[in-house]
Amino acid sequence: MTKKLTRRPSRATLLSFAIIFAVYVLVFVAEQLLPATSMLFTVLKKGATYALVAVSMNLLNGFTGIFSLGQAGFMLIGAYVYAMFTIPVADRASVYQYFDGGVIQFALPWFLAMILAGLVAALFAWLIGLPVLRLKSDYLAIATLGFAEIIRAVFQWKELGPVTNGSNMLRLFPNFNSFNITAADGHVVVYLSTIVPFLIAGVCIGLIVLLLHSGYGRAFRAIHDDEIAAEAMGVNLAHHKRMAFCISSFFAGVGGAMLAMYQTTVQAKSFTTAMTYEILLIVVIGGVGSITGSVCGSFLFVACSEWWLRFLDNEQFIGNFQVPLLRNGFRLVVFSIIIMIVVLFFRRGLFGTTELPDLFRHGRKESALK
């Protein structure tokens, strides 16, 4: 029984760490060898970003049982905060050309701005959580969805222009390519533009996993399993729900900052409800209640929508035979069919509630306590 008293990692956990480490090494090596324009890196960068946001959504929807659809709103806040505080002072005049260079006349280092992005998103979550978290299930979803829409409109408001640049895009802030180490002549020596987003997402997801396996994480899961019992066992529902909401939004904000870096520009109108649905889709396909599922689902989703299914949008010829149906938009049809198949045949998602270490445990589960 000593296994329970200490948190000594089991063999399965160590094996999982080895696999994750191997993936990182592989990504790093691939980045040095393959051309930087390869579609693979687009997928990996966006996949890492979406993985973080999907895990943050899973923390709320899958583990705490709060059905929120405000993720795009918190990403938008994160993206804007990051962009606003990192545009170099010299470039502000050209970015904020209609607002006399804006009111912010300093620039923060990227990682500080990224943490700030998360904190501001968490602050907004705390504020709207006060009224909204009293609601249950569908009503909560509608309220948070409404919040995301309102935020999107507010950030495009002309009066806020000196801060948000109104409906004009923010650009010229440090992006993923800024992480590449270049020689004096502009030639890239070491490519880091994919491994850094991987590391950021990895650290954040690691923190979420640690949280979920701590006392607070168990309290969140208790709320998910049975609110009445959780309350009877001394879990303060309002406090813990608010906490889960703020933490989830913090990481959604960081994810938003990563998305800003990936896109290299930020514009409020791109943070639509459709973005929240994409992330919800990733969570559902991966498995509600599985971190591993959300991460894998994210890369699968991004790869399919950006890369593997792209050919469906173009007319294809096999010899002289033109394949029927293939034309612009057909990709989305196939995509919908795949989603329907997943939902019908893998009702609990690809992973259910299984995590990576569980895959290496045979027969009766070993102590799942990390």
Place this chain on the structure above:
Amino acid sequence: MSENRTVLSVENLTMQFGGVVAVNDLSMHIDEGEIVALIGPNGAGKTTAFNCVTGVYEPTNGQVLFCGKPIARNHPAGKIRKAYAGKDPEKYLADPVRLSPDAITSLGIARTFQNIRLFSGMTVFENVLTAMHLRRKSNFLVQTLRLNGAEDRAMREKTVKLLETVGLLDVADEMATSLPYGKQRLLEIARALATEPKLLLLDEPAAGMNPQETEDLSRFIVDIKNRFGLTVFVIEHHMQLVMAISDRIYVIDFGKQIAEGTPQEIQNDPVVIEAYLGGGEDDEEVTIG
């Protein structure tokens, strides 16, 4: 500390849902170290009384004191005032008190549920560990970064000890819901004990158990009472269990208290026998004594 310190005192408790008075002017007290049972036919209002004590319901009238401190106090006001069918609507006008269930639990009242409510997504071990959450001192950042090693270790040790006490240590890694029914009931008790209660409320702990299991449970309840220095308040249908362990018994019917006394007094009380056997609407086989 005097020998007969009152742990729980319920005064003129009335709970009315619309026109239905589920609990009507119930007054009772439980002294330290006692095992007190609340019995009554189906639908008599036993669980409702429990829910008022644990903060799940806000009583319509009356007050509940735990170790002299009010944990619930209310008087009929607003809409329910006109429809109020209980007694003394003016007696508890002083500032209403309503503590949430988690606040009451942290004061030292723990409960089990009639229809088992374990955390279904967790193992047996995690179920007990989760219930210790409210006794943690460290905040979420410290816990996430695993800087609370000593505290965590102490809690895990305590969990192991608790599971050993109830005899569930060998199934600690099983999912809670995969346990047989009787063991799930034991786990509920273990989970309640993990919150470090002074007063343990058991809502029909012997429901669905056979006579042998019920006898084991009786011994178990007395055993944990002595071991953890508890006061126990139990709702039960099994007369065998109630008569074996109770120091005092309250009997209610249609929300009203109809008798109070030692097991011997209750067994011979004609009003109680009438309520159980003569009511006609109670089809459960209950034998007294």
